[in-house]
Amino acid sequence: MTAKPNSQPSKREKPVSISGAKLVVRHLEAQGVRHVFGVPGAKIDRVYDALIDSRIQTVVCRHEQNAAFIAQGIGRLTGKAGVCLVTSGPGTTNLVTGFATATSEGSPVVGLGGVVPRAVRLKQTHQSLDTATIFRSVAKYSAEVESEEAIGETLANAFRAAESFRPGAAFVGLPSDVMQAAVPAAVLTPVAPVRLGPGPSEAIVEAARLLAKAKRPVLLLGMLASEPRAALAIRALLQAAPLPVVTTFQATGILTHELLPLFGGRVGLFHNQPADQLLDAADLVLTIGYDPIEYDQDAWNKGHNRNIVHIDAVPCEIAATYKPAIEIIGDIADSISLMAAGLHSLSRTNPAIGSVIDEMAMIRKQGAKAIGMPVHPLRLVADLQAVVADDVTLCLDMGSFHIWIARYLQVFRPRQMLISNGQQTLGVALPWAIAACLVRPGDKVISISGDGGFHFSSAELETAVRLKCNFVHIVWRDGFYDMVRFQEELKYGRSSGVAFGPIDTVRFAESMGARGFAIERAEDFAPTLRKAMELSGPVLIDVPVDYSHNKALGQQLLPQALI
Ligand code: HE3
Numbered sequence: 001m002t003a004k005p006n007s008q009p010s011k012r013e014k015p016v017s018i019s020g021a022k023l024v025v026r027h028l029e030a031q032g033v034r035h036v037f038g039v040p041g042a043k044i045d046r047v048y049d050a051l052i053d054s055r056i057q058t059v060v061c062r063h064e065q066n067a068a069f070i071a072q073g074i075g076r077l078t079g080k081a082g083v084c085l086v087t088s089g090p091g092t093t094n095l096v097t098g099f100a101t102a103t104s105e106g107s108p109v110v111g112l113g114g115v116v117p118r119a120v121r122l123k124q125t126h127q128s129l130d131t132a133t134i135f136r137s138v139a140k141y142s143a144e145v146e147s148e149e150a151i152g153e154t155l156a157n158a159f160r161a162a163e164s165f166r167p168g169a170a171f172v173g174l175p176s177d178v179m180q181a182a183v184p185a186a187v188l189t190p191v192a193p194v195r196l197g198p199g200p201s202e203a204i205v206e207a208a209r210l211l212a213k214a215k216r217p218v219l220l221l222g223m224l225a226s227e228p229r230a231a232l233a234i235r236a237l238l239q240a241a242p243l244p245v246v247t248t249f250q251a252t253g254i255l256t257h258e259l260l261p262l263f264g265g266r267v268g269l270f271h272n273q274p275a276d277q278l279l280d281a282a283d284l285v286l287t288i289g290y291d292p293i294e295y296d297q298d299a300w301n302k303g304h305n306r307n308i309v310h311i312d313a314v315p316c317e318i319a320a321t322y323k324p325a326i327e328i329i330g331d332i333a334d335s336i337s338l339m340a341a342g343l344h345s346l347s348r349t350n351p352a353i354g355s356v357i358d359e360m361a362m363i364r365k366q367g368a369k370a371i372g373m374p375v376h377p378l379r380l381v382a383d384l385q386a387v388v389a390d391d392v393t394l395c396l397d398m399g400s401f402h403i404w405i406a407r408y409l410q411v412f413r414p415r416q417m418l419i420s421n422g423q424q425t426l427g428v429a430l431p432w433a434i435a436a437c438l439v440r441p442g443d444k445v446i447s448i449s450g451d452g453g454f455h456f457s458s459a460e461l462e463t464a465v466r467l468k469c470n471f472v473h474i475v476w477r478d479g480f481y482d483m484v485r486f487q488e489e490l491k492y493g494r495s496s497g498v499a500f501g502p503i504d505t506v507r508f509a510e511s512m513g514a515r516g517f518a519i520e521r522a523e524d525f526a527p528t529l530r531k532a533m534e535l536s537g538p539v540l541i542d543v544p545v546d547y548s549h550n551k552a553l554g555q556q557l558l559p560q561a562l563i
Pocket of ligand 1: 398399400401402424425426449450451452453454476478480481482483484
């Protein structure tokens with residue numbers, strides 16, 4: 001067959017081809033990703049290989065779950081998705097807990113997982129799993145790339161979903177043959193998450209009217225109120241219209257020192273706090289960025305017949321105990337700024353308010369006097385309070401210790417104290433400390449866990465040593481999963497399945513090249529902490545803790561029951 005004159009090869013340049021893996025890496029670079037965290041394997045090694053030639057730092061972790069926690073920490077601290085990169089099968093399923101935690105707690109994360117070649121995708125073959133389906137219930141977005149052409153679109157949409165309000169996790173499965181294939185080198189330019197405007201002005205005007213009419217209004221700040229712009233808008237609103245405020249554990253640090261007279265305390269877990277009393281007495285509750293996963297509505301709104309005003313970026317989930325009179329859905333900061341303009345110096349004082357701060361301080365003061373061993377939790381809180389200045393990021397694991405800290409330690413910067421109050425996931429603290437060191441290099445970082453939770457992610461201490469992270473990790477040691485133990489005792493009068501054996505934390509730390517200190521006298525904790533904060537590299541402090549008062553945390557209590 002003779003070629004027709006017009007079928008000559010085109011003079012136009014063919015687009016340059018690169019491997020699918022290289023294209024993935026270029027997309028990550030275009031998204032501004034600086035680190036990826038994970039464990040490699042045969043189905044994803046092409047992407048690991050491509051990372052060698054990029055400016056992105058590959059951080060090999062000891063477990064994919066921890067990679068997801070580090071990525072979540074980065075997402076929570078920066079608002080930009082942290083990224084983890086794992087292999088097929090178990091490598092991918094190991095992300096599930098991290099993803100559930102991130103999505104529940106509004107932290108953006110993107111996970112990239114290897115997938116078997118498309119040709120054997122439906123066969124019972126080594127490490128083959130329907131990962132996109134697995135992630136659908138714990139992620140905002142979950143898809144496998146089905147053709148070379150779809151790489152860019154899938155990644156762009158995954159980042160978008162992860163970073164748009166309410167942020168959460170997004171998963172993208174990358175079949176190994178797609179990563180091998182030659183694809184055009186074009187990168188789909190990232191599109192910034194959609195910026196909403198304020199909620200409808202009629203709703204804002206009506207909410208301001210209800211607020212002005214209310215005699216005992218209370219603001220309940222939730223986790224997304226701690227988004228930096230939202231926090232600034234809330235501060236401005238409170239300066240213009242001083243109103244009583246309570247916060248969830250996730251929303252710590254929104255109030256400045258000057259706004260403390262409005263602070264009514266924190267809620268979370270048990271309905272027995274001064275902040276619960278304030279909420280009980282309120283005739284209107286204005287919630288901002290609140291998600292019931294932080295503190296169930298049944299715990300604070302059951303049986304109440306009062307107006308709820310809900311300000312958020314997404315519509316609330318209606319519940320029998322949560323039916324807002326008004327929902328203001330839009331950009332939280334913009335909605336609040338607009339509302340502040342309409343409040344005309346509204347001010348509501350509440351006699352119960354001023355005493356909360358004094359009570360917190362008084363309880364810490366009492367605790368500071370505790371000299372016995374093991375150390376009283378309030379002594380540790382008081383000693384921590386002395387070093388937790390505004391340039392310290394505090395990463396908390398889950399356990400009884402977090403209740404003491406969340407109730408009695410004061411911080412003044414949003415997202416300064418990270419807590420997993422959505423899923424209450426053990427093992428987050430140390431990975432979050434790694435994240436904080438990477439993205440807040442100017443901060444001092446302290447992470448804290450119980451002796452149970454610590455070993456959910458303790459192998460990552462080696463990663464921290466490798467990365468030369470400067471943080472102090474404190475292990476509150478009591479030999480039990482106490483947060484479950486004391487609640488079982490409250491419920492059943494005895495406990496089951498909560499004891500474990502000892503591990504020498506100091507030698508454990510030293511075996512990985514970290515420093516370790518064991519506290520033997522209560523008065524040694526504060527100087528050891530201060531010294532540890534001056535040292536380079538991760539430092540572990542093991543402190544035996546006296547949990548004999550913990551049941552009081554779950555009971556209706558008088559402050560003196562704590563000491
Ligand atoms: C009560 C929570 O659910 C808690 N978190 C968990 N997270 C995971 C991933 N799996 C199981 C649980 C159940 N939980 C347990 C057992 C907790 C106790 C934590 O014990 P420690 O020793 O870390 O701290 P402390 O002794 O201070 O409670 S939290």
